[in-house]
């Protein structure tokens with residue numbers, strides 16, 4: 001039994017870590033496509049090709065279920081994969097829906113018509129490709145009415161995190177928050193719509209101030225995975241070991257991952 005967690009690089013480790021804490025007996029196969037990160041500046045076809053290649057590698061590793069712990073791939077490739085690529089006995093799940101269900105105070109699978117919700121002004125911080133796709137606004141419109149969304153494409157933040165340059169990442173977060181505030185001075189909630197950003201959650205919260213509720217995905221996705229596996233235990237694949245795969249340089253990626261997770265993580269070549 002193993003579940004796959006995929007990201008373009010290190011960001012999905014925030015989701016993996018929350019899943020491992022919640023489901024300590026489940027082996028996970030993590031795939032970081034670090035050689036091709038960032039995805040956020042790529043076009044949709046390119047993101048689709050890279051994501052399907054990585055997910056196919058995870059099927060080979062004994063996963064029947066893969067979490068696309070990457071908003072950019074969830075926004076640009078997931079629907080196309082589900083419609084025409086995923087074999088009947090496999091599943092891929094994205095990270096948008098659990099987040100939007102939390103924001104709109106819905107339980108899993110609540111398909112009732114869209115309704116008014118408490119939050120009215122939402123700031124979305126995401127990669128340029130995610131912002132361009134408008135996937136967040138589309139999913140939100142199925143569930144809520146009267147919510148004003150202002151999106152800020154946070155160019156450069158993922159590269160800085162992948163390079164381990166946290167000083168640059170922090171400066172970029174501040175400037176992206178200021179840019180957002182010029183368009184929406186008083187958001188009541190902020191979505192960290194990229195799995196790399198929880199690594200900078202404190203910096204986002206500090207720049208936004210205490211009155212803004214910051215939603216980040218790791219715990220929401222982990223809770224939703226636990227719920228899914230209770231309903232679909234047969235989706236635990238045949239794999240038995242936790243494995244960390246990367247298309248990048250394994251020793252460099254292992255060092256960064258160890259630094260982020262504050263525990264030893266060893267990647268091998270994908």
Ligand code: DGL
Nearest residue numbers: 011038039040071072195
């Ligand atoms: N962490 C990913 C996301 O959630 C991808 C970032 C990137 O590769 O640009 O969007």
